[in-house]
Amino acid sequence: MSLETLKKWLETANTTCTFTEDDDDGMFSVYLDDEEIGMIQLNGDGSFQSYETYDDREVHERLSNEELFKRGKMILHDVFEERAKQFPLATGVELGMYTVSLHPVDETGKELPIYALSVTMYLDGMVESITSPEGTFRVEDIELLFTKEELKENYIASLPLSLRFMKYDAEEYIGGDDTYHLVYDVISESPLVHPNGELEFFEEEEEENDVDPEWADLTKDFIEKHIAPVDIRVVSTVDSDDVGPNSVEVTFIRMYKGIRVGDRSTLHFSKEFKRVIHAELDVSLYAEIEESASPVMTKEEVRKALYKELDFHIAPSYKDEEYEDDFIHVFERGYVERFPDGKGAVHAYDAVTKQPWYVNTSSIIEE
Amino acid sequence: MTDGRKWLSYITYEKDITIQPSEEIIEFFYGAEVIGTLHLDEEGFPSGYYSYYEANQYPAMTEGDFLARLREFEKEIIDMFDDSYCYRVVSRHLDGGFYVEYRKMIDGHPLIIETIDAYFREDGILYQLDFPTRDVSFNMTLAEINEMKLKEEYVDCLPLKIKLQYINHQLYENGDDRFHYVYEIGNNAPFIGNDGVEQMDEEEEISMFESSLTTDDTVFIEIARKKLKEIMPDICVSEVGKDETDEDMTIYFERLLENVSLDLHVQVTIDKKERVMTGLYVNEDCYALGTLPEGEFLSKEEAKKHLLNNIRVIPNWTYDEEEDSRLTRFWDIEAPYAMDAVSGEPFILRSDRVIKEGVRK
Numbered sequence: 001m002s003l004e005t006l007k008k009w010l011e012t013a014n015t016t017c018t019f020t021e022d023d024d025d026g027m028f029s030v031y032l033d034d035e036e037i038g039m040i041q042l043n044g045d046g047s048f049q050s051y052e053t054y055d056d057r058e059v060h061e062r063l064s065n066e067e068l069f070k071r072g073k074m075i076l077h078d079v080f081e082e083r084a085k086q087f088p089l090a091t092g093v094e095l096g097m098y099t100v101s102l103h104p105v106d107e108t109g110k111e112l113p114i115y116a117l118s119v120t121m122y123l124d125g126m127v128e129s130i131t132s133p134e135g136t137f138r139v140e141d142i143e144l145l146f147t148k149e150e151l152k153e154n155y156i157a158s159l160p161l162s163l164r165f166m167k168y169d170a171e172e173y174i175g176g177d178d179t180y181h182l183v184y185d186v187i188s189e190s191p192l193v194h195p196n197g198e199l200e201f202f203e204e205e206e207e208e209n210d211v212d213p214e215w216a217d218l219t220k221d222f223i224e225k226h227i228a229p230v231d232i233r234v235v236s237t238v239d240s241d242d243v244g245p246n247s248v249e250v251t252f253i254r255m256y257k258g259i260r261v262g263d264r265s266t267l268h269f270s271k272e273f274k275r276v277i278h279a280e281l282d283v284s285l286y287a288e289i290e291e292s293a294s295p296v297m298t299k300e301e302v303r304k305a306l307y308k309e310l311d312f313h314i315a316p317s318y319k320d321e322e323y324e325d326d327f328i329h330v331f332e333r334g335y336v337e338r339f340p341d342g343k344g345a346v347h348a349y350d351a352v353t354k355q356p357w358y359v360n361t362s363s364i365i366e367e
Numbered sequence: 368m369t370d371g372r373k374w375l376s377y378i379t380y381e382k383d384i385t386i387q388p389s390e391e392i393i394e395f396f397y398g399a400e401v402i403g404t405l406h407l408d409e410e411g412f413p414s415g416y417y418s419y420y421e422a423n424q425y426p427a428m429t430e431g432d433f434l435a436r437l438r439e440f441e442k443e444i445i446d447m448f449d450d451s452y453c454y455r456v457v458s459r460h461l462d463g464g465f466y467v468e469y470r471k472m473i474d475g476h477p478l479i480i481e482t483i484d485a486y487f488r489e490d491g492i493l494y495q496l497d498f499p500t501r502d503v504s505f506n507m508t509l510a511e512i513n514e515m516k517l518k519e520e521y522v523d524c525l526p527l528k529i530k531l532q533y534i535n536h537q538l539y540e541n542g543d544d545r546f547h548y549v550y551e552i553g554n555n556a557p558f559i560g561n562d563g564v565e566q567m568d569e570e571e572e573i574s575m576f577e578s579s580l581t582t583d584d585t586v587f588i589e590i591a592r593k594k595l596k597e598i599m600p601d602i603c604v605s606e607v608g609k610d611e612t613d614e615d616m617t618i619y620f621e622r623l624l625e626n627v628s629l630d631l632h633v634q635v636t637i638d639k640k641e642r643v644m645t646g647l648y649v650n651e652d653c654y655a656l657g658t659l660p661e662g663e664f665l666s667k668e669e670a671k672k673h674l675l676n677n678i679r680v681i682p683n684w685t686y687d688e689e690e691d692s693r694l695t696r697f698w699d700i701e702a703p704y705a706m707d708a709v710s711g712e713p714f715i716l717r718s719d720r721v722i723k724e725g726v727r728k
Contacts, residue, residue: 178640226598227644245461246537246651273654276598279647286643 003028003040005078006051009127010037043134048079051130062123065094069365072100072119079130080117087117092365097121097128106139106333110315115329135327139316142332146197151335152310158199159306160189161299165261165289166348166357174343174358180261180284182293183348183357184302195317195334212237212248219250219267222276227285231255235264239271246271247278254282256289295351302349309346309356311338371395371405373443377436377493378403378418380425408501412448416496425490430722433465436491441727445469445483448498452483457723463489465722472726474507480684481694506687509696514680520564521678521700522671524557525550529664529708531629533652539704540715546624546657549714550670553704559697584609584616586642591618591635594644602653604633615639617646622653629653662709673711678702 007017010030019028019040026042030051038053063071069092077084080102087102089111101116115137120128146154161184170176191199216234223232234252243249248269254261262284270277315338316331339345344359371386371393378395385396393405403418428436434457445452452469454477460466467485470477481499488494532549536542558565580588588606595604604620605628611617615636622631631653636646665673683699686692703713 226594270651270654273651275649275654276647277649277651279644281643281645281647283638283641283643283645286641 003048006040006048006130009075009078010051012126047083048130049132049134051127053128057122057124057126059122059124063125065092065098065363065365068092068094068098068121068123068125069100071125072098072121073102075119075121075127075130076100076102076117079119080132083132084117090365090367094123094363098123104137106316106331108314108333110313112137112139112316112331114318115331133329135321135329137329137331139331139333140319142196142334144197144314144334148312148335151193151197151312152307154197154199155191155193155310156303156306158191158201159186159303161186161302162189163259163295163351164188164348165256165259165284165287165293167262167284167287168357172360173347174360174362175355176357176360180287180289182259182290182295182351184295184297184299184351185348186302186306187345187347193312193335193337195319195332195336197335210236210238212239215239215248215250215269218269218274219252222267223252223285227281230261230285232285233260244268254284261289262287293352297349297351297354301354305349305354305356306346309340311340312336313338374405374416374493377440377444378416379420379492410501412498412501413444413496414498416493418492418494420492420494424488425492427463427489428491430459433487433491434723437467437487438727440485440493441469444496448483449501453727454725455723455727456721458718458721460486464494465489471503473505476507476682477726478505478684478694504693506693506695509682509698512680512698515675517559517564517680517698518675518678518700521557521559521702522674524564524566525552525674526555527667527670528555531624531627531659532705533629533631533655533657534705534714535652535655538717540717541712542714542717544655545660546629546655547660547714548664548708549705550674550708551705552674552702553716556700556702559699583639587616587637587639588618590637590642591620591644594635594647595620595633598647599633599649599653601656604653611639613639615645622650624657625659627659660709664708665711670706670708670711674702674706677706677713 003019010032011017012032015032018031020031021028026044026046028040028042029036030038030040037055038051040051041049043049069090072092073090084102087104089103089105090100091103092098092100097120099118099120101118103111103113103116105111115133117132119130122128164183164185165180166183166185168176168179168181170178191201193199211234215237219234220232223230231254232252233255234250236251238249248271250267250269251264253264263282265282265285266280267276268278269275312335314333315336316333317336319330319332322328322330337345339361340358342361344361346356346358348357349355350357371388375384375395379397379402381397383397384402387394387396391407393407394401395403395405402420403416405413406415408414437457449471452471454470454472456468456470458466465487467487469483469485470479471481472478481503483499484497485493486495527550529548530551531546532551534542534545534547536544588609592606603623605623606618607621608619609616615638617634617636620633620635622629622633631650633650633653634646634648635644637643638645679701681699681701682696684694684696687695704716705714706712707714
């Protein structure tokens with residue numbers, strides 16, 4: 001039992017941490033001096049299940065990602081003691097807060113996703129929450145419908161590879177410059193890969209249905225007058241209580257020479273005044289577009305380049321939960337996409353320079 | 368207890384419906400499509416019905432036809448659940464549908480919480496029905512009070528600040544789509560509990576400007592102000608506060624009418640990196656044009672006198688936390704949302720139109 005060891009991770013230099021049991025249901029209130037800062041939940045057998053703070057702290061001095069990763073691992077090993085040894089694989093990721101997770105591995109040494117001991121810390125290292133999974137897990141082998149090569153070919157052949165102007169976001173992509181480029185989009189219309197190799201496609205939602213010309217014209221007028229002199233295509237106009245009483249919602253996207261630019265935007269009009277009462281505008285409406293941009297790369301070249309990047313390996317993925325005598329998390333061993341070393345997936349290819357856009361994964365540490 | 372068959376005539380007009388019962392749920396199928404689910408409690412009493420019917424629409428019902436249909440429904444469904452739910456309020460929703468609330472009668476008083484709530488579509492099809500739990504315990508005692516004293520305490524607890532407000536006809540029963548100076552009551556109403564009248568904490572204002580603005584703040588506010596001048600050149604606004612994240616800044620404005628600030632907000636979100644507007648929100652009433660109302664304000668003392676004539680003491684119910692959440696009665700006050708600061712006219716918020724209310728026979 002590890003409640004005492006948790007105290008030292010919650011205390012600061014000049015405070016004392018105490019726990020009081022709430023009821024007989026395994027809940028403890030956590031106090032730092034006299035202030036209640038959070039709660040602990042125990043499992044039915046009295047072992048530690050989770051901790052959560054109510055405290056919303058402002059961080060003044062942050063630790064480095066490496067320090068946070070190390071600290072997170074120490075906390076988890078300290079709190080979960082013996083149990084942590086069954087979770088040998090550590091990952092760390094920063095998303096405003098820093099989360100360290102310890103995962104179990106299957107017989108082949110591959111990580112089990114989701115099922116993990118986790119600690120989330122403020123960037124100064126103070127604990128925000130600690131969680132552990134309930135129950136046990138089981139990994140099932142399944143029948144694979146295709147070889148790896150077949151799967152890659154099916155996947156790549158299924159991509160429509162639409163041309164778009166997309167923002168090369170500096171935070172999201174390696175080498176991003178925050179400007180708009182003409183690209184082949186390999187992510188927005190990609191299928192879902194099931195562990196057995198089957199592909200599932202999402203319905204094309206670009207249908208131009210239910211466009212009321214009156215509201216479409218008002219939208220074009222508003223954008224041209226007040227935002228930027230750009231072409232837009234109105235995707236839908238919705239007049240129903242779902243979008244608010246007495247208002248109409250118009251969804252649209254910027255177009256340049258017949259090619260989509262950026263993401264969708266919406267306007268809401270008051271029916272009574274026929275004026276805009278709400279707007280969510282994608283920054284692409286204001287973006288400068290390289291007028292002379294025209295694709296140098298062919299779709300065939302994209303498919304060939306992608307074939308070299310795309311990789312699948314056999315690893316567990318989450319299937320569902322079973323409740324029998326015990327709570328069991330069931331995993332299936334099948335195809336899972338594997339990303340290039342040190343980088344994330346390719347989301348697009350620059351149609352002019354042929355450069356692939358890799359997702360920036362530098363905030364993730366995996367051991 | 369319930370086999371689902373007697374529900375059919377209220378949940379659909381189609382004939383070929385298959386009923387698939389299980390322990391806690393009865394599903395109704397039209398072909399392969401589930402059109403609704405009836406949920407049962409441990410004793411087999413209904414706890415709720417939820418319709419999934421979207422497509423089929425039938426002709427709208429007249430109020431007379433609907434009330435006749437309702438009587439059948441009450442005999443077969445409501446009374447089978449508990450025949451003491453005989454006080455009913457039938458009202459018409461803005462979308463044409465009918466809300467019916469059944470209240471349990473206790474010693475001749477209708478209980479206004481723990482009600483059975485039904486919603487019928489305009490065509491008379493039952494769309495949603497929620498039942499309360501069957502065993503509720505009550506404490507019927509109601510303290511002896513001096514009504515006038517309670518009213519006076521209530522009025523004394525109101526901050527009674529004067530505000531300029533647009534009285535929209537869609538929102539207020541007697542709305543005339545003009546600007547009025549009002550004493551606002553609704554948002555600052557005192558809380559009445561077992562211990563008498565308590566002053567509510569005043570509403571928190573949006574984050575107002577700190578004393579010093581950075582250069583960046585000034586730049587973003589200027590962009591927002593310019594944008595609003597373009598979009599609504601006929602409307603005067605003044606900035607009152609801001610909020611920001613790493614990516615953007617939202618600036619709040621208040622509509623001005625002849626330099627008097629209205630309680631109507633506009634907000635503009637600026638992307639910090641690109642320095643462009645990415646979000647806009649305008650309270651619809653900002654677009655209403657008008658002039659300042661005229662006339663002398665009632666003094667606070669006069670306003671209080673008017674108010675005393677426009678509020679009512681009514682018995683209400685609450686859950687007594689100290690007594691295992693038993694239902695307990697207490698005296699409450701029913702008040703208008705606002706009162707005209709010049710004429711003393713009360714402004715009452717519109718609710719669904721009540722067609723019929725009372726004990727059903």
